[in-house]
Amino acid sequence: MLYLVGLGLADETDITVKGLEIVKKAERVYLEAYTSILLVDTAKLEEFYGRPVIVADREMVESSSDEILHNADRVDVAFLVVGDPFGATTHTDLVLRARELGIEMRNIPNASIMSAIGCTGLQLYSFGQTVSMVFFTDTWKPSSYYDRIKQNAEHGLHTLVLLDIKVKEQSLENMARGRKIYEPPRYMTVAQCAEQMLETEAERKEGICGPESLAIGAARVGAVDQQLVVGTLKELTKVDLGKPLHSLVLLGTKTHELERDYIRRFAVDTATFDNIWKKHYEAKS
Amino acid sequence: MLYLVGLGLADETDITVKGLEIVKKAERVYLEAYTSILLVDTAKLEEFYGRPVIVADREMVESSSDEILHNADRVDVAFLVVGDPFGATTHTDLVLRARELGIEMRNIPNASIMSAIGCTGLQLYSFGQTVSMVFFTDTWKPSSYYDRIKQNAEHGLHTLVLLDIKVKEQSLENMARGRKIYEPPRYMTVAQCAEQMLETEAERKEGICGPESLAIGAARVGAVDQQLVVGTLKELTKVDLGKPLHSLVLLGTKTHELERDYIRRFAVDTATFDNIWKKHYEAKS
DSSP states (O other): OEEEEEOBSSSGGGSBHHHHHHHHHOSEEEEEOSSOOOSSOHHHHHHHHTSOOEEEOHHHHHHOHHHHHTTTTTSOEEEEESBOTTSSSOOHHHHHHHHHTTOOEEEEOOOOHHHHGGGGSOOGGGBOOOEEEOOOOSSOOOOHHHHHHHHHHHTTOBEEEEEOEEOSOOOHHHHHTTOOOOOOOEEOOHHHHHHHHHHHHHHHOSSSSOTTOEEEEEESTTSTTOEEEEEEHHHHTTOOOOSSOEEEEEOOTTOOHHHHHHHHTTBSSHHHHHHHIIIIIGGGO | OEEEEEOBSSSGGGSBHHHHHHHHHOSEEEEEOSSOOOSSOHHHHHHHHTSOOEEEOHHHHHHOHHHHHTTTTTSOEEEEESBOTTSSSOOHHHHHHHHHTTOOEEEEOOOOHHHHGGGGSOOGGGBOOOEEEOOOOSSOOOOHHHHHHHHHHHTTOBEEEEEOEEOSOOOHHHHHTTOOOOOOOEEOOHHHHHHHHHHHHHHHOSSSSOTTOEEEEEESTTSTTOEEEEEEHHHHTTOOOOSSOEEEEEOOTTOOHHHHHHHHTTBSSHHHHHHHIIIIIGGGO
């Protein structure tokens, strides 16, 4: 049996009791370690599980899935995924391959940022489609996310923006020379995301995510030091929410008063928040 | 401290290790028991936790929240919520009241149907806003959900439809007479939901959820007997997915080929699925 086990969002104790039992008993345990991270390292997980864990990078999952699935028709293999196994990144490829090999699969759900973002106090019912934000470079500043935010905004909906992480990436030069040397990991911050959104707005000028758009920055959701901060995108370019992972929610204009009451206490500056609320949101909420 | 602890979706072992530690140590433990249910009863939870659990119905949470929050500034109180504490139903009222009383709050996230529905193999990125479907009566058939599905459909997005549950409801007569006699619980099935969607479509006639619209019925997500079935809404009016809870996803026209490959094996009838896919979805995907 192939078990896809969600690990939740923060540390080793966010696994479910059901998930932990499976991890303890499985023949082999893989940790998917390239689309998201926990806030603790693999050694900590191994200590907590009382067993070794094989770190599976993108190359392994995409090119050597048969190695992961080896004899899983007879023994139990656990594939651990930060968040929910079918959350922000799905592993349908792996499951489709398992099906081809006649291997049964079971899924152990857990918290995903895509629902845990409800901790902001915003109604999950009022979110449109989720978008992701990649690191801009000098020559590559993709803005397709802007069109999707616009579609959500047309109906006054919130947008969850998931921020890029770069783990085990090669520089172009190292890649070209086939050198397996990896860059240090990078995690986009709320401030960087807000900056990039303003950059796209300055180019597109459709009033979707400008300096006076309200947004919520969320850091380390589910951890003891979880942090939420509410402000205009301009204000958020200045905030430091500390260690990863960060996410951002762009507020829809149909924000309910109860949502406003809940988020107001996280305002960078309450006077600015009240001001902007009155100016752009109140009449539409 | 007030702890909001998510219980996940299926049984007592879906609580996280972190959540379980809190439940074991808290002074009092409440179980929110009116917006969703686990597939096991309270006695099973009490046995697993090794302690008593106070069942909190809607009346208690809405009218007697101060009783729940009593002395939570000095002792730990755990408030258990099926799914994620800020998932489909948020408990912002309770948290706002706790803030007023100067009580700190911590949130222990868990799987919510709003992200666990990714187990269908559909990309969570391709979902628009979630809607809920209430039980129609002879005189009350609200169709505002139809407008929201339409907004999602305009952009080819999937829609998650959460199905009504009626727990501890009074009949109008008993309510009028102030008799605390409750009706047996009712849980909407995928078949009933499909039926109601066709009823609204017959009235509205905008081609949003007709007899040839493809949808996925999901039952008991995360449980050993989790079940997924794919078919037209007309086909789904005939399926029996067994015990609660059920959910439904209306497929967007931008369904990706990889999504199609994944869901095809759950088809009520593969020939019909292929046919309808070719007719209405392929060109747009």
